[in-house]
Amino acid sequence: MNEEKFLKACQKIVNHHREKNKIGTLGEKTLHAVLKNYFEPDETKQEIRVGSYYADIFDGEAIIEIQTRQFNKLREKLSIFLKEYPVTIVYPVPGEKHLYWLDQESGELSRGRLSPKKGTPYEICAELYKIKNYLRNPNLHFHILILEVDEYRFLNGWSKDRKRGSSRCDRVPRRIISELCITDRSDYRKLLPGGLPERFGSKEFAKSAHISRRLAQITLHILLETKTVQRVGKSGNAWIYQMEKI
Numbered sequence: 001m002n003e004e005k006f007l008k009a010c011q012k013i014v015n016h017h018r019e020k021n022k023i024g025t026l027g028e029k030t031l032h033a034v035l036k037n038y039f040e041p042d043e044t045k046q047e048i049r050v051g052s053y054y055a056d057i058f059d060g061e062a063i064i065e066i067q068t069r070q071f072n073k074l075r076e077k078l079s080i081f082l083k084e085y086p087v088t089i090v091y092p093v094p095g096e097k098h099l100y101w102l103d104q105e106s107g108e109l110s111r112g113r114l115s116p117k118k119g120t121p122y123e124i125c126a127e128l129y130k131i132k133n134y135l136r137n138p139n140l141h142f143h144i145l146i147l148e149v150d151e152y153r154f155l156n157g158w159s160k161d162r163k164r165g166s167s168r169c170d171r172v173p174r175r176i177i178s179e180l181c182i183t184d185r186s187d188y189r190k191l192l193p194g195g196l197p198e199r200f201g202s203k204e205f206a207k208s209a210h211i212s213r214r215l216a217q218i219t220l221h222i223l224l225e226t227k228t229v230q231r232v233g234k235s236g237n238a239w240i241y242q243m244e245k246i
Helices: 003-020 030-039 071-084 121-134 185-191 202-209 213-225
Strands: 046-050 053-058 063-066 087-102 140-154 168-182 229-235 238-243
Touching: 003 030, 003 168, 030 053, 030 063, 030 087, 030 140, 030 168, 046 071, 053 071, 063 071, 071 087, 071 121, 087 121, 087 168, 121 140, 121 185, 121 213, 168 185, 185 213, 202 213, 202 238, 213 229, 213 238
Parallel strands: 063 087, 087 140
Antiparallel strands: 046 053, 053 063, 140 168, 229 238
16 A cells, blocks of 8 residues: 555546546546556556457556446456456445535535445455356456545435435545455455354354445355355354365
8 A cells, every 4th residue: 555656646637637527527437547547657558458358457467457346347358368367356445435415407516524334345245246256266366445535426316305316426535544455365364354253154244344244145155155164054044154274
């Protein structure tokens, strides 16, 4: 984690967008552009054709893809890229989020407020499920960034205040809070929270990780797929797990 380098990437992209656009009319989303320039400031190595597809970053030896959601759209790329090169998928998670609301009719932008929702690295697991058949490939790596971001949303929702059901306009990162890298199979153990008993179910996992039961179930499915945990029985209809030995 290089805070100075990240700040420079933020300033470069945000200043460029301010010169060229207004909020709500951006082409490439700000968060994606900042991360691309953070991981590779040399623009000659960005948006490089590799076979029939374009990689966000390619230096001739390895590929980096910035993906905020919809990992299912990476399947065809991964089928090609992983045959020849190491691929790192960078996944940003808003750990702290400041919300701003944009009225498209008046152009008025609200003052920011801090969202009570705190993002965690476990959020990547819902996306990993979409590419679970690739997770054991030794060429596939992940870089999870927990960020402080400003999120801009349109006031176009279905509720009375037009906020619920609204669409997101853009996200502008402020700083990196923390990061988690998965470079080999053993690194999936980083997704095991402290305080777990020797044998546990999704209920105990959710409590230890401070996440929902549903997300705990998805995470355990990923940890099972990567042979980080194994199923050792059932309690009623719920699976019981324990850590695999590496």
